[in-house]
Amino acid sequence: MFGAHLDPANIRDEDLDEAARHGERMLAWLETAREELDQVVGAGESPSGLVRARVDANGRVIDVTYGPGAPRMGSLELADETLAAVHAAGADAERRTHDLMREALPGYDPVAARAELESLLDGEPY
Template identity: 60%
Template sequence: MESAQEELRALTGVGEGPSGRVRVTVDADGRVLDVRYDQRALRLGGQDLAEETLTAVRAAVADLRRRTDDLMRDAVPGYDPLRTQDELERLLGAARW
């Protein structure tokens, strides 16, 4: 399990915008580590570039979530991300005063 924790902390997610002109990398906490624009991205208008960037960030976070779930399935027999999320929400809801 300790090895899995180290692997979880080291995970990154990578995502691209729909045109492939923007590439984003996020760390295990979902923080943006890197944003890359190819030369064609510079031809996009401001709004289009912003939308491409947001889409790339969302894709990177989804990639990170998928990688995290895969690692947890390998480390914890019977791990189910949906059931785990439901249980966490239930516990957090019960802890409110």
């Protein structure tokens, strides 16, 4: 159903059956996958390799570690390196989450799912 656009005036029984099957698959997956999703951790590193970060699936920073050369950096450079590591970790967590969803829901397309959600929310990004 991701990306499918149904015309409410022309909904067929087959469309309703497919929507019900899709909903059942999603609910079954959510029941079993919650624990897996809660354990997703993304890891990222700054361009210099002196800063490493880990982020959970919700984007919360778990930890940031600094290599031996980090204290010699200026504060702005260290801040940039820290943000880069956190962003890389967030992207890794997002990729891992999407991988889990693709395993559970064949045909899942995160870009299409986001676009569909945004269209349901009248184009308001979430």
